[in-house]
Amino acid sequence: MKSDKISEAVVRRLPVYLRYLSELSQREVTTVSSQELGLRLDLNPAQIRKDLAYFGDFGRKGIGYDVSYLIEKIRHILKIDQQINVALVGAGNLGHALSNYNAYLKDNMKIVAVFDAYGPKIGTQINSLKVQPMNELSESVQKDNIRIGIITVPDTEAQNVADQLVESGIEAILNFAPTILKTPPHIRIHHADFTTDLLSLAYYLENGKDDEEDDDK
Amino acid sequence: MKSDKISEAVVRRLPVYLRYLSELSQREVTTVSSQELGLRLDLNPAQIRKDLAYFGDFGRKGIGYDVSYLIEKIRHILKIDQQINVALVGAGNLGHALSNYNAYLKDNMKIVAVFDAYGPKIGTQINSLKVQPMNELSESVQKDNIRIGIITVPDTEAQNVADQLVESGIEAILNFAPTILKTPPHIRIHHADFTTDLLSLAYYLENGKDDEEDDDK
DNA sequence: TAGATTGTTAATCGATTAACAATC
DNA sequence: TAGATTGTTAATCGATTAACAATC
Numbered sequence: 001m002k003s004d005k006i007s008e009a010v011v012r013r014l015p016v017y018l019r020y021l022s023e024l025s026q027r028e029v030t031t032v033s034s035q036e037l038g039l040r041l042d043l044n045p046a047q048i049r050k051d052l053a054y055f056g057d058f059g060r061k062g063i064g065y066d067v068s069y070l071i072e073k074i075r076h077i078l079k080i081d082q083q084i085n086v087a088l089v090g091a092g093n094l095g096h097a098l099s100n101y102n103a104y105l106k107d108n109m110k111i112v113a114v115f116d117a118y119g120p121k122i123g124t125q126i127n128s129l130k131v132q133p134m135n136e137l138s139e140s141v142q143k144d145n146i147r148i149g150i151i152t153v154p155d156t157e158a159q160n161v162a163d164q165l166v167e168s169g170i171e172a173i174l175n176f177a178p179t180i181l182k183t184p185p186h187i188r189i190h191h192a193d194f195t196t197d198l199l200s201l202a203y204y205l206e207n208g209k210d211d212e213e214d215d216d217k
Numbered sequence: 218m219k220s221d222k223i224s225e226a227v228v229r230r231l232p233v234y235l236r237y238l239s240e241l242s243q244r245e246v247t248t249v250s251s252q253e254l255g256l257r258l259d260l261n262p263a264q265i266r267k268d269l270a271y272f273g274d275f276g277r278k279g280i281g282y283d284v285s286y287l288i289e290k291i292r293h294i295l296k297i298d299q300q301i302n303v304a305l306v307g308a309g310n311l312g313h314a315l316s317n318y319n320a321y322l323k324d325n326m327k328i329v330a331v332f333d334a335y336g337p338k339i340g341t342q343i344n345s346l347k348v349q350p351m352n353e354l355s356e357s358v359q360k361d362n363i364r365i366g367i368i369t370v371p372d373t374e375a376q377n378v379a380d381q382l383v384e385s386g387i388e389a390i391l392n393f394a395p396t397i398l399k400t401p402p403h404i405r406i407h408h409a410d411f412t413t414d415l416l417s418l419a420y421y422l423e424n425g426k427d428d429e430e431d432d433d434k
Numbered sequence: 435t436a437g438a439t440t441g442t443t444a445a446t447c448g449a450t451t452a453a454c455a456a457t458c
Numbered sequence: 459t460a461g462a463t464t465g466t467t468a469a470t471c472g473a474t475t476a477a478c479a480a481t482c
Binding site for chain 1: 461462463464465466
Binding site: 224226227261262263264267277278279280 | 472473474475476477480481482
């Protein structure tokens with residue numbers, strides 16, 4: 001097929017494919033069908049074929065997909081065939097946890113700078129990175145070719161930090177604060193707000209015995 | 218309207234509404250329209266009205282929604298008008314960060330137990346909770362009326378931990394590991410996998426100058 | 435009364451799934 | 459050749475948005 005505008009849902013599935021393909025590759029599986037992928041990832045095989053076909057003819061009829069080839073292709077599509085530098089703002093607990101997480105590393109995503117607004121934190125070491133003050137943000141973004149910012153500050157600060165990230169020339173933001181950020185349209189924002197996930201989970205619990213009123217189930 | 222099966226998309230927006238309503242409440246705003254909500258939350262006002270109307274007639278024509286009343290209603294719908302106990306499995310960096318996060322507390326979600334499989338971690342203190350060994354999981358779940366489990370173990374362990382959580386009688390899981398878990402249909406699973414968010418973010422970056430081939434944009 | 439805003443139906447839009455010819 | 463599996467079109471399903479009568 002090629003081209004058309006690709007929906008966000010499709011793009012979000014690509015990393016999921018990539019992850020499982022990497023696992024297959026490690027197990028030295030060389031070929032996989034949309035059927036098998038679907039089974040493992042709880043997705044419809046037709047959907048997987050369609051998703052991939054947006055970007056090219058990666059499979060072989062009667063055979064399936066070559067695992068290594070598909071990995072390479074998806075990495076290229078996601079633009080992680082080159083290293084992408086990331087800045088983390090907010091050296092609290094969560095920020096700390098994320099900067100330790102080396103999971104992105106094998107995916108060519110690297111946190112190369114950490115910032116915090118809180119005086120006492122500045123200069124402390126996080127995982128071989130020195131926490132920098134916010135006024136060094138712009139310079140670092142330029143110098144280190146940082147393209148993505150991760151926000152792990154309290155929600156009251158999040159918009160302010162986002163503004164500064166935008167100002168400094170960042171292209172995309174991963175926001176962990178539970179706030180809807182207002183940014184210019186050319187900035188891409190993804191929400192990684194697990195409180196939403198957690199609260200919505202409660203909805204699906206069975207009604208407790210101590211629940212008088214209606215049971216809408 | 219009332220009833221019908223409610224889509225997941227709707228349920229996921231409820232905590233978002235709730236959060237902003239709480240903010241309004243704090244600012245002593247007593248009434249809000251779907252228009253205003255939509256503006257702030259980047260959502261279509263019609264969608265907001267429709268979402269809320271699934272659960273009852275909460276608004277007043279010509280007036281809007283009473284903030285406190287709507288908060289109360291949404292909290293009831295989400296079943297967080299009662300305290301919900303949560304277990305956290307995986308006392309690593311991320312688990313640590315999450316257990317500190319008291320954000321859920323005001324939403325009646327409370328982490329009441331922490332578990333880890335790794336010997337040396339057991340018995341250490343995390344935020345006033347003692348890390349327990351996995352073999353105490355079932356007992357704690359029963360005793361403390363734990364209904365949700367949060368998984369923050371490495372992906373290689375995630376499925377195994379999920380199985381144990383299910384076994385112990387948990388009803389829902391928030392999974393931070395980058396794996397698709399296989400569980401019985403009555404278990405509700407939400408994914409809080411930020412690596413997916415981060416990788417898909419890269420797709421939307423401008424093509425670097427060093428990108429020869431096609432530019433699919 | 436005039437203006438505002440809900441709840442709800444109808445219209446639109448988009449995403450998922452089924453089906454199948456092409457072909458390895 | 460027979461069996462498997464892709465890429466793609468058509469059918470279905472579901473979610474979002476527009477429009478408006480009801481009414482505060």
